[in-house]
Amino acid sequence: MATLWTRGIQVCRALPRLCTAPSVQRRTSVRLMSTEKDNLLVDVDSKTGVATMQMNRPPVNSLNLEFLTSISIALEKLENEKCRGLILTSDVPKIFCAGLDILEMYQPDVERLQVFWRSLQDVWLRLYGSKMATIAAINGHSPAGGCLLATCCDYRIMAPNYTIGLNETQLGIVAPFWFRDTMCGVIGHRETEHALTLGIMYSTEEALNIKLVDKVVPQDKVIPAAQEKMKQYLKIPEVARQLSKDLMRRETVEKLRLRREDDVAAFKNFAVRESVQKSLGMYLEMLKKKSQQKK
Numbered sequence: 001m002a003t004l005w006t007r008g009i010q011v012c013r014a015l016p017r018l019c020t021a022p023s024v025q026r027r028t029s030v031r032l033m034s035t036e037k038d039n040l041l042v043d044v045d046s047k048t049g050v051a052t053m054q055m056n057r058p059p060v061n062s063l064n065l066e067f068l069t070s071i072s073i074a075l076e077k078l079e080n081e082k083c084r085g086l087i088l089t090s091d092v093p094k095i096f097c098a099g100l101d102i103l104e105m106y107q108p109d110v111e112r113l114q115v116f117w118r119s120l121q122d123v124w125l126r127l128y129g130s131k132m133a134t135i136a137a138i139n140g141h142s143p144a145g146g147c148l149l150a151t152c153c154d155y156r157i158m159a160p161n162y163t164i165g166l167n168e169t170q171l172g173i174v175a176p177f178w179f180r181d182t183m184c185g186v187i188g189h190r191e192t193e194h195a196l197t198l199g200i201m202y203s204t205e206e207a208l209n210i211k212l213v214d215k216v217v218p219q220d221k222v223i224p225a226a227q228e229k230m231k232q233y234l235k236i237p238e239v240a241r242q243l244s245k246d247l248m249r250r251e252t253v254e255k256l257r258l259r260r261e262d263d264v265a266a267f268k269n270f271a272v273r274e275s276v277q278k279s280l281g282m283y284l285e286m287l288k289k290k291s292q293q294k295k
């Protein structure tokens with residue numbers, strides 16, 4: 001087992017040039033340096049070519065600009081290294097990913113807000129459009145952007161007693177078209193419309209019923225089950241598998257590729273609205289209160 005650690009990747013605060021490409025050293029253990037500490041752990045099994053990417057940004061793996069950049073660069077590297085499979089999971093107990101870091105959208109620096117959105121687009125384009133076989137090992141809650149990451153994958157295995165869904169409307173925001181398309185590709189138009197308009201967070205069991213997740217296994221079996229399923233993907237002739245995936249996803253990928261800057265502008269214009277800022281502020285307040293009550 002070779003280890004490829006992205007320790008957040010070098011990220012410069014200066015905009016718009018975001019990051020310095022990390023150097024990859026070819027040896028048993030490859031480490032990519034970063035300014036953030038160990039927020040992404042990537043192990044590559046050199047025998048099978050399967051990478052396991054563990055998100056590790058406590059408390060809830062929320063996706064801020066730096067974290068998204070780390071994920072995006074790591075995905076690019078794995079693709080360049082010709083890895084055959086990717087298991088995406090979390091190292092934070094009980095949380096797969098809490099979605100976008102709301103602090104990036106609340107009272108934002110408008111310049112950074114746009115770079116943030118582009119970095120999310122980058123992650124989506126790389127993960128949804130990946131040549132690798134991708135499996136989400138959902139070992140915790142997975143709201144909004146967390147659900148997006150999971151639905152980008154080819155297959156989803158989830159542990160019981162968690163929640164998953166695109167809950168954006170509950171925050172007073174709107175999932176953009178490529179979130180919608182991703183979810184539509186998994187659960188179909190009607191269920192997506194129902195899910196998006198109501199901002200439904202499904203329990204694991206409900207998610208299985210609507211096929212938002214493919215399989216439910218006990219917590220400690222999520223990663224082993226993902227490894228087992230991966231074997232099935234890897235038995236398929238590589239080019240046939242990749243081209244079939246491309247056939248299913250190319251139009252959706254191209255749609256965003258062609259509209260990237262319009263999408264950034266739509267997001268920015270939407271996010272800075274007074275009503276949206278008010279909703280985000282109230283939602284953050286609610287999260288904070290809930291968190292304090294636990295302490």
Ligand SMILES: CCCCC/C=C\C/C=C\C=C\CC(=O)SCCNC(=O)CCNC(=O)[C@H](O)C(C)(C)COP(=O)(O)OP(=O)(O)OC[C@H]1O[C@@H](n2cnc3c(N)ncnc32)[C@H](O)[C@@H]1OP(=O)(O)O
Nearest residue numbers: 062098099100101102141143144145174267270287288291
């Ligand atoms: C028409 C044009 C349209 C154009 C497009 C326009 C707009 C699109 C916009 C955006 C799309 C956004 C997608 C998203 O991903 S939005 C993020 C949504 N995420 C959530 O709602 C998750 C909220 N969190 C939770 O539900 C719980 O935290 C969770 C179940 C994940 C974990 O619960 P737990 O009890 O373990 O932990 P907490 O005590 O709640 O949280 C600990 C700590 O973390 C903070 N926090 C939680 N989630 C977030 C987050 N997403 N971002 C930032 N911070 C978060 C929480 O506030 C606590 O902090 P503290 O009080 O301890 O400091």
